[in-house]
Amino acid sequence: MGNKMPPVTFTFLNSTIEGVEGEPVAAALRRAGITELGRSGVDGTPRSAFCFMGSCQECRVRIDGTVAYACKAPVLPNMTVTPYVQS
Amino acid sequence: MTQALHTRPDVFDTVVVGAGVMGATTALFLARAGQKVALIDREDMFRAASGVNAGTLTLHMTRAQLIPHAIRGREMWLDSANWLGEDVGALATPGLSMAFTEAEEELLRQRARVRQEMGAPIEVLSAKETIRIEPGINPTLRAAAYCALDGHIPTYRVGGAYARALRQAGVTIIENSPVEGISPATGGGYEVRITGRAHPVRGHRIVLSTGAWLEKMLGWLGYDIPIRCLINQLVVTETLPPVMRSVLSIANGLLSLKQFANGSVLIGGGWQGEGNIHQGGTRVIPENLRGNVRLAQHVVPRLNEAQILRVWLGLESETPDAMPLIGALTPDEDAFVVGCIHSGFTSGPYMGRLLAERILGSDPDLGAFDPTRFSSLPATGTRP
């Protein structure tokens, strides 16, 4: 079914990810098998989208440098997503 | 943790009202000297000022006359493992006070000179020298005063360390107990009445260390000293990569900026919130939040990457001459006060210890802090 929608690509760290324009970044990443969005600044363990409501703050990433919530921010063609907290 | 005061008509040697750094330190040293001590607070200990302030150890912001005390206070903080029994996480760093305009540079040089005379190891550096020490500073600065003896503490940790030390020393801690009156007891000493409790707490001696609430309580003992309550705004950011290692301030004293070991940056400096401590809470004034963080970002431009995590308010109290109140309130030497020390966190433990020593019979020089300087009323020999 997904092939009826023209996929767009963006990069996360150094990988090219395919997604559908307008869907949440965290959803596209998860279908690509990526759950780890960054590392805890406290103990360096992985963090991910947890609450999907903008409460837990754990899915925050930088999209083209600006801090954004991966659970909400829409996929746009050619954007660059990097972790918010880098270990 | 409040003991069962409903039943025990205990008489304490000393009842300390106000559980912040000064009162708790006095209580601790009195108890270690063998006294039976109660320490009372209107809410949980260390919540109004001591555990929520910016935690700056600084000579730049200390009143010149108090520099010797601040140096001793700072030493105590750095040595807390030894006398308190626990390392509170004090870190010695340099302190830089900066000037960005000609007027600020003049103020900076003048203030540095006075503080040098009082024993602070402060020297004025050029912009170039300053940036070599602290590369993250805005290069448009004109000069900075450098002090080797500054530092900082994550203040939220201090209350827990004191709680363990006080308990070990046998101090009875009575929290969430607003004191509504203090009066002489028949047969000597005082009765301290607590809202909602049937029995007063009795002590042969009382110590008032209630900061912003001192005006009201001193009034019960016949003193009329207007105490100004400052409502200081504090801002903390989320963790950042290292952007500074010194404690940073500006010439007029209205900024304190530091980065803790975990990477979070604390922005303070005494920008005011609003509110009334006697009626309801305190609140942030958005314009002052903006001014405060603009100043911080001006000093360290890389703060533009920061996320503001939390804004809160901490209290500070000030006498009409902005000098502390430390000493006896009665000729019988059974009521004492300690408080209202400008930038008092740095010297707080030292001042609290001095009062304990005074109560225990030694004679430290507290002349400049004599509470009777504002009013001759109770010094004439009558007990309040």
Add this chain to the structure above:
Amino acid sequence: MSSPDFSPVTVIGGGIAGATSAIALSRHGFPVTLIDEQPVAGGQIFRAPSPYARKIVPPNHEFSGGDTLRQKLAASNVDVRFSTRVWGLSPTLMLDLLGPDGINQLPAATLVVANGATERFLPFQGWTTPRIIGLAGASILMRNGGTLPGQSVVVAGSGPLLFSVAHQVLELGGRVVAIVDAGHRSDWLRLGAMLSLDPARLTQATSWMLRLKKAGIPIHHRAHISEAQETGTGLRLTVTEMDHPERRHVYATEAAACGYGLKPSTLITRTAGVQHRHDPVGGYLEPVTDTAGRTSRPDLYVTGDAAGIRGMAVARLRGLITAHAIAHDRGVISRDTYEALTRVPLRQRRRLEAVSRQMLPLMNAGSAIPAHLQDETIVCRCERVKAATLRSAIQAGAEDLNQLKAWTRCGMGPCQGRMCEDSARGLLAAACGKTPEEAGSFTARMPFFPLPLTAVTGDFTYSDIPLPKAAPL
């Protein structure tokens, strides 16, 4: 009837309750501003599906209901401000907003708070691994993102959302490994007996249960996940029975979704200073409201789940009733008109609420879990504070939630304590023999979420900064 007061009304939250209320207020003739953090209205339940999900997820009531709501809102005179979050407010109800154009302030003469619910989370050993997500979060990911949390999923926690999420996993072609419920089976039977009052829910629940049963999915009642171990390709989950801790079940799964019911979002109402109470059945703090959502402040109303969890169908009715009540309180409609307008919604609501209330104990079934957390379990996800650290601070005398926060950093991180408050409170209350109410709540602090510093500073020069006079020397 005094002369009508048509001064503006501000509504926070564009979910079912808020949007319904805003539309109705606008029809009464009030100028209405609606603030919502999402790019379009719908809240959590009626959240607009992503373009991908719209193709993948079978049509359902939430999509169609949300679309209808969005159409009605678009056709109304309501001034909507999307992608805008409230990060603070003053006692005069001056709202601090962060929107697409940065920060700004909006005075609210009358405020309707309809910011809904947040999920309650309870920790277990290993719960910070990325393979574990919230239960409501899993629902949003699947329903609105068309994406499975994993090909196989253990669904755990409490409340009706368990069965909804399990059903959604099957709908997207995933495998439900097990359902782990903290609630008593008998409470579910009692709820089932009441569902005749709510035919829509009855139909839905019956179809879910039949499908789950047909798939042969194990269901554990009075049980919880006690440990999750990452295996490299998935999780090894230990499920422990709450009344027989020696009885354990181990499952291998790719992902797990876990959440312990909903609670009202109270940051805004607490900051506004309205009276709150602890609801012992729901196990949460809620603002004290009357039937119409009036609070202890005459200029502030709370509607929908923000006033206590009653669910989607009730939220619509509440939104409507609150709007009519404001019209009445402002002299826009008479008492008789108010009664005529609310007679049917109030009757429907009473019937539906009987069912909703039966769900509260099921949602709150995990309330005993925090008391028994293992020492090594992380309670505060942001600051990675473990149960042992909390217990030692409590022993040192931190007997209030805010003191516990200060001494341990639990709740000091970027989520502002939203993830750990319930478990820290439960642990504290159990350790000192206090009620949850006595243990307290984290003081609400501005900003309500991490705020980019540059949003506050904006463009400025040094001379723009109003430097107060120098401190005394």
